[in-house]
Amino acid sequence: MAAKNKMLIFLGDGMGGRPVPELGGRTTLEAAETPALDRIAAEGACGMLNPVSPGIAVGSDTSHMALLGYDPFKYYRGRGPFEAKGVGLEVNTGDVAFRCNFATVEGRKVIDRRAGRIKSGTDELTAAINQQIPEIEGVQIVFRNSVEHRAALVLRGEGLDEHVTEVDSHHEGLDYLDSKPLPGYEDNQAALRTARIVNEFVSHSHEVLKDHPVNKQREADGLLPANITLPRGVGTAVELQPFADRYKLNGAMIVEVDLVRGLGLYLGMDVIACEGATGGRDTDEMAIARAVVSAFDNHDFVLANIKAPDLGGHDGDVEQKIGAIRKVDRALAYVLDNMDFNHTVVMIGADHCTPISVGDHSGDAIPAAFFGCGVTPDEVNSYGERACARGYLGHFTGGDLMHLLTNYSGTEEKFGA
Amino acid sequence: MAAKNKMLIFLGDGMGGRPVPELGGRTTLEAAETPALDRIAAEGACGMLNPVSPGIAVGSDTSHMALLGYDPFKYYRGRGPFEAKGVGLEVNTGDVAFRCNFATVEGRKVIDRRAGRIKSGTDELTAAINQQIPEIEGVQIVFRNSVEHRAALVLRGEGLDEHVTEVDSHHEGLDYLDSKPLPGYEDNQAALRTARIVNEFVSHSHEVLKDHPVNKQREADGLLPANITLPRGVGTAVELQPFADRYKLNGAMIVEVDLVRGLGLYLGMDVIACEGATGGRDTDEMAIARAVVSAFDNHDFVLANIKAPDLGGHDGDVEQKIGAIRKVDRALAYVLDNMDFNHTVVMIGADHCTPISVGDHSGDAIPAAFFGCGVTPDEVNSYGERACARGYLGHFTGGDLMHLLTNYSGTEEKFGA
Numbered sequence: 093m094a095a096k097n098k099m100l101i102f103l104g105d106g107m108g109g110r111p112v113p114e115l116g117g118r119t120t121l122e123a124a125e126t127p128a129l130d131r132i133a134a135e136g137a138c139g140m141l142n143p144v145s146p147g148i149a150v151g152s153d154t155s156h157m158a159l160l161g162y163d164p165f166k167y168y169r170g171r172g173p174f175e176a177k178g179v180g181l182e183v184n185t186g187d188v189a190f191r192c193n194f195a196t197v198e199g200r201k202v203i204d205r206r207a208g209r210i211k212s213g214t215d216e217l218t219a220a221i222n223q224q225i226p227e228i229e230g231v232q233i234v235f236r237n238s239v240e241h242r243a244a245l246v247l248r249g250e251g252l253d254e255h256v257t258e259v260d261s262h263h264e265g266l267d268y269l270d271s272k273p274l275p276g277y278e279d280n281q282a283a284l285r286t287a288r289i290v291n292e293f294v295s296h297s298h299e300v301l302k303d304h305p306v307n308k309q310r311e312a313d314g315l316l317p318a319n320i321t322l323p324r325g326v327g328t329a330v331e332l333q334p335f336a337d338r339y340k341l342n343g344a345m346i347v348e349v350d351l352v353r354g355l356g357l358y359l360g361m362d363v364i365a366c367e368g369a370t371g372g373r374d375t376d377e378m379a380i381a382r383a384v385v386s387a388f389d390n391h392d393f394v395l396a397n398i399k400a401p402d403l404g405g406h407d408g409d410v411e412q413k414i415g416a417i418r419k420v421d422r423a424l425a426y427v428l429d430n431m432d433f434n435h436t437v438v439m440i441g442a443d444h445c446t447p448i449s450v451g452d453h454s455g456d457a458i459p460a461a462f463f464g465c466g467v468t469p470d471e472v473n474s475y476g477e478r479a480c481a482r483g484y485l486g487h488f489t490g491g492d493l494m495h496l497l498t499n500y501s502g503t504e505e506k507f508g509a
Numbered sequence: 510m511a512a513k514n515k516m517l518i519f520l521g522d523g524m525g526g527r528p529v530p531e532l533g534g535r536t537t538l539e540a541a542e543t544p545a546l547d548r549i550a551a552e553g554a555c556g557m558l559n560p561v562s563p564g565i566a567v568g569s570d571t572s573h574m575a576l577l578g579y580d581p582f583k584y585y586r587g588r589g590p591f592e593a594k595g596v597g598l599e600v601n602t603g604d605v606a607f608r609c610n611f612a613t614v615e616g617r618k619v620i621d622r623r624a625g626r627i628k629s630g631t632d633e634l635t636a637a638i639n640q641q642i643p644e645i646e647g648v649q650i651v652f653r654n655s656v657e658h659r660a661a662l663v664l665r666g667e668g669l670d671e672h673v674t675e676v677d678s679h680h681e682g683l684d685y686l687d688s689k690p691l692p693g694y695e696d697n698q699a700a701l702r703t704a705r706i707v708n709e710f711v712s713h714s715h716e717v718l719k720d721h722p723v724n725k726q727r728e729a730d731g732l733l734p735a736n737i738t739l740p741r742g743v744g745t746a747v748e749l750q751p752f753a754d755r756y757k758l759n760g761a762m763i764v765e766v767d768l769v770r771g772l773g774l775y776l777g778m779d780v781i782a783c784e785g786a787t788g789g790r791d792t793d794e795m796a797i798a799r800a801v802v803s804a805f806d807n808h809d810f811v812l813a814n815i816k817a818p819d820l821g822g823h824d825g826d827v828e829q830k831i832g833a834i835r836k837v838d839r840a841l842a843y844v845l846d847n848m849d850f851n852h853t854v855v856m857i858g859a860d861h862c863t864p865i866s867v868g869d870h871s872g873d874a875i876p877a878a879f880f881g882c883g884v885t886p887d888e889v890n891s892y893g894e895r896a897c898a899r900g901y902l903g904h905f906t907g908g909d910l911m912h913l914l915t916n917y918s919g920t921e922e923k924f925g926a
Contacts, residue, residue: 147912151925455916
């Protein structure tokens, strides 16, 4: 099909919120000066997005699944496979996968969950692990490091089950934990076996790493040794229809979170790296904006997500969140100036709300605005929670989003005759 | 978890409606003076509640199931089990249960469906039935009386099916009916057997009761004898996850209808009796209000329902319905004055609409207003059908309600990472 219209999902992570007393009862979105977002609202159609359904608080993984049309209630079986994909591991249907940290322990006590945010040497440590722990109980062990202390673990073989607890205690000063079957799975042989293999892997990893030359050198340099790996975020890999097959679209993702990047890879999308996109407060939003515009040179569909607003929400930092929202607005302004919205439709939104007053994801509906080809403008003229709630599109769900976009872009296939 | 925020569902039964010509096209809710309801709307967030989905007219049982998050399309198999629970019977999965009336018949002709609203003596009549009809065809017969003419019947055993017709003809002067399989179940052996057992029970009950000393005395006193029991409202008992397991909440119900009380008991909720709550036009709404406030001393969650507005709707009595709505408003005012809404979230609504012009439940959406912790106020400033339709929350379903409440109260668990 020639000259297809383009589709863009442009997200400010956790950008939605609730009233903030110090902002006179406005939300951070309502208080922030956002000329580009407001222009989208004024010239487009607004509504409220519920990633799954009203009131359900979603994670980044479940939300992005839902926004791309993959029902997480049906397909989500834990974050592990996306984490593993995100660090570059192959993941096959049936694999049980974990996010891992290189950490520092003394005995069982966790001294540092990130091994002093180890900067180098994890390639050698990983090679040692993979060489010395190729399998346990006939199950293949695949381990891979990523940046700093980050890594992932895949268990591949028969008779595995993801309903097991984490090894990482998430608190320094506490002992790391033994994995065991989740409540209700105590008699599940596959869960018992999976927990046993995980525990054995952790203990082997300590044996392999504790006297490794990299760690000897770190200790000599006064650095914390990366003398164990601590698995968490378990999940099992389920079959998801690749994005390209499902939508007949050539899709890309430009995102700042490994977990979401992993989902993109899992779906076979092009996950585009963007120099300057740090995932932090200091991210280069203009680099992201340029990457989005460039991505459309050879893609029909792009999902972009700027992480910074979520950080302010988690930290309860009003000024930071407002500043991050302005970053999103500046990036959007560049996209508006550099693309042809007679042949592009964009939805502005978020993967979830992260209200200042909650300090975590909430189940509140997310303000959404559509702009570009096919969109019927409404009377809303600013982008924010209560403004968008008066919009033309009412409340809709993540499961509706791809249909709305393909409808506006003219690529939605007629259902029926 | 300490100091959880509290959740309240506060319902005026059948409170929603449609325009009434004699009110100048306003609904009864729009016409009634309701300062407390309007305050909730003004300081909270409004929307429209569809218990199941738009247009579906629900009963009290199916609606309350839906509002508590139990999909009635999936789990509802008739009212009988809730009626039986409501009169204090045990009900087990697979039982077939009926609501019953003590009635007066001559031959097969029903003289009074309520045996002159018999006030006393049904304990003895019930004992006689249970002693003389312990089983039929190997199926255990469990019968229990409640207040006045009310009773319930449970059949317990193998090979039963609830797809059978009622014995109660619902009209005095007509013969009572033989139970038989419903259309489509004529060849269903379990339905045939269930109908046969019901008919045999009814005929036995007449034999046991017709010459019983209680009835001889009633006749001597010029009262109608309670000489038969007439089953109706059949249903089979399905397994419903207890409310406490499902939500990790300590939930209570303060309601005025046996059927709904039975649902509460079925879900293992604390069903709190409230002296003065008559279920009638004369109910003591302030007693209900005080019971609601007290219930939060040892519960996280309360569902309260004042029945009176529904009665006016069924009777087409505009003044009565408006008066009943004012009762709801006065009760709500007391709750507002006596609870801390920094740590409580309430939804005001109804289980269904009972429009004056319909005289029965309709499938219209119900105005809803949320107020308290976590809620983002909108611009709606009165409580009514057309005002709430402009609210922040748009249309939502009964299946969304518990998620919305747990989202606001901060007890919704994040789905995903």
